Amino acid sequence: METKLGDKFEGKKRVPVEEGLFHQPQATGEEPYLIAAKCKKCGFTDFPGTPVCPRCVEPGTMEEAHIGKKGKLETFSIVRSALPGFTSPSIQSYVKLEEGPVIWSLITGVEPSEDALKIGMDLELVISKVRDDEDGNEIISYQYQPVKGS
């Protein structure tokens, strides 16, 4: 959907769903990543990152970790209802990241059909629109899409 003349805004704003959650490429060749936290002591990694490791439960063990560029589709479901602003049907999934953690994500860049999706398929991180807000802005977030040719 293109911005029409006379819209309240000159162009739609792209607003991250939350600050500090992911890195959005600013220049060509740059890649997006998820901003997670990894425990220096036990290796536990969580996304979104929390300040204290829930396994060690002591302060100062978590450090920022940039993860999630690649992953594999662990499981999914095509959901045929959605909240206002979101697209229906949507592909909801668990993605097993290369670094270990399994995270919940929407899948994008592919038809929401059983045939187009295979458990174990290679996925890559993209930062793209998950919904339009009431003011017509695009709310962007992390999502995964099938790696071309995989």
Added chain:
Amino acid sequence: METKLGDKFEGKKRVPVEEGLFHQPQATGEEPYLIAAKCKKCGFTDFPGTPVCPRCVEPGTMEEAHIGKKGKLETFSIVRSALPGFTSPSIQSYVKLEEGPVIWSLITGVEPSEDALKIGMDLELVISKVRDDEDGNEIISYQYQPVKGS
């Protein structure tokens, strides 16, 4: 404020703040009253009416009671801030009703000034606007106003 041509509604609707709380006169000569509950056993009266007497704590002792046509100003304060849609300043008060209960109410029909209000002054019930809602409807409720000439 009058309804302008081109308003979404032909005329403002008058919507009671809550159903079953008060009687609004439908014909000339009819008087408004509050719909309270009175305990047949101990005489406890509450407004808004509850189904079980909090002193007797047994079912079936409360019956509907129509009260509140007259009262006296027990105490008040002129409040110089208000929620959206409400008027500021407002006169907030406790009114001692003829039937005994002391209830919280806005005072209307008089300037919000210390000089215009006297503790113990005679008040009468009116059903009138307490605020405008977002759609331009008038939300009406019980309020008290000084009895003319008292």
Added chain:
Amino acid sequence: MREVVVLGVGMTRFGKHPDKGLKELGTEAIWNAVEDANIPPKDIPIIYVANAMGQQLTELRGTIAQHVVSHAGFMGMPVINVENACSGGSTALRSCILEVASGNYDVAMAVGVEKMCIADTARSAAAMAFGTILGKFGFMFVGLYAMNLRRLMEKYGLTREHFAKVVVKNTKNGALNPYAQFRQPRTMEEILNSRVVSDPLTLLMCSTMADGGAAAIVTTRDKAAKYSSKTPITIAACELVSGTPTSADAVHVPIETRASRQAYEKAGVGPEDIDVVECHDAMAPAELLIYEELGLCGEGEAGRWIDEGKTEINGVVAVNPSGGLASKGHPVSATGLAQISEIVWQLRGEAGERQVPNAKIGMTENAGGWVMDDNAACAITILKK
């Protein structure tokens, strides 16, 4: 700690109650429980009330417990608002048990009440979805359940037919329950052919929003005899846990398993001793996962269990004789205490047409919320005749 028993239970019918708000629903549940307990109301010295969505969906924006109980005539005593998403009702019960077990009070009342069927259904849906932070990314609970069931299909070869069989069983039970929102038995065909909501889940496999209230009054065994001639139902365990971290380098024990192990140990019984279970099947086929998580059946046996009717009212262990959440409707904070009500009726032998024969030990499983890749809370209660 003193032995605590359920003296009385009560609930409203679950479903759409356009004429009733939280105060009216709560009042009805409370007075049903008071009547069932045969207790002078003034002997109830403390009340806990669970509610999850009132602040978002009703005009009550706080101290909902006090608004509800004062409407019902109860004022002056300690009144405490608790919330734990869908586990709120059990959480309120757990607190009441502690008040009585500790000797702090001889009697306590737990209430769960929820108003979800409002004119603006989008608001209700959003209140459900945004109960977890993932909501803002597009997360839907139904998708989560669907993915978990899909794993079951892949791992153990379960089919959509297995899932539908759970709904056949539960809607048959629910049809016998006067408190259930839906009282129509459903066929395999109807269930499988209803609209796909989130594959493999169809519409008739999913629970619906509902309005409702439920309450339970607990006391000591000695006091129970003083008040009521009904069989006092002993609370052998009521264990609450929250979720644990999930990580690629460690096996994640399901929250239901952790909670039920604690409960079995505390009650001194095993899963083989349980006669009747009310479990938290917000999507009915999730029952199959729960069989295994509670240790009722062994790994991978859930499909066979439903095929062989082992969880029917006349089976090895009756699961959801009330009809479960999909038949009863799911007014979130009331659900836990409705489960307790059902088990109490079953153990007393008062469950009418849906009575489980010779039920002596019952269990409820009440899970809720979603935080950091696990349920926020899960409560398991074991009740004994």
Added chain:
Amino acid sequence: MREVVVLGVGMTRFGKHPDKGLKELGTEAIWNAVEDANIPPKDIPIIYVANAMGQQLTELRGTIAQHVVSHAGFMGMPVINVENACSGGSTALRSCILEVASGNYDVAMAVGVEKMCIADTARSAAAMAFGTILGKFGFMFVGLYAMNLRRLMEKYGLTREHFAKVVVKNTKNGALNPYAQFRQPRTMEEILNSRVVSDPLTLLMCSTMADGGAAAIVTTRDKAAKYSSKTPITIAACELVSGTPTSADAVHVPIETRASRQAYEKAGVGPEDIDVVECHDAMAPAELLIYEELGLCGEGEAGRWIDEGKTEINGVVAVNPSGGLASKGHPVSATGLAQISEIVWQLRGEAGERQVPNAKIGMTENAGGWVMDDNAACAITILKK
């Protein structure tokens, strides 16, 4: 029941924290308390979290406790969300005391956290006002306080100057409190000449919304010695009550009086034994009403008490050495545990420049909400060195 002591307390500074949400505020308070208690975090087996407005004012719409404590690293244990309007913090503490006193657990942690300073201040104001059903009729809490103070003026001849003197005292105390939102002492002139909000209340007499968190960790006396070398502070009473019906044909006993009488009896002390009080002065002059309601002074003596400086830090009984709600700010569910923190610091002798000399017995009064013409809840806690 076992004797329960406060092992550690902690809080955030109260005020505007644009960069912090409920999770961050709660985490800071929790870890401050853990550090103060010197306890291995894994020895904390149960957590209660109080929050009142998160569902209305933040993106968290339920199981706020679990969202907060998992952010702080705490997962798996029972986690319970409680709410009791402005009394939520004390309500969480009361539950923790019962967990430990009963022997259910040896340690428990109570947390109170609130986020009120959001961009849309009208939403915050509405969340406050609609906490009571009267909000929809135009009711404002400030008007209620103003009317109660007006009655005091009429009955005992109290003046606006008396009211301002309370603020002079409390802002002087608050200026010494690093956790207070406002640290500027105010003069009589400033206070009386600030904008009239609701006569006789001026702007500087009223507490403000704030963001903040506070936490307390309780245990048994024996365990306390094991963990920490700091003086364990005994909880002699923590009594919670709700409001009672008001009626023309009966004298209405104020909720604070009912709660404090229960607390004095349980603690085996009288108001004359109290050295330091943190009371719930959402509008600072309300302190004068509370002196009498708690039995600190006799009927009609509150004016003389403030005139004679009896409630100064060096007076007969120090009231609000922390600065009270008007200086500290009032993040509703955190307030009760901030009061507890202050009393613990005072009884330990750790209150620095605002230390009450030789304080041995302290009390908090934490009231909140409005239902059927009385406060929804009031909690009184008595702490002993």
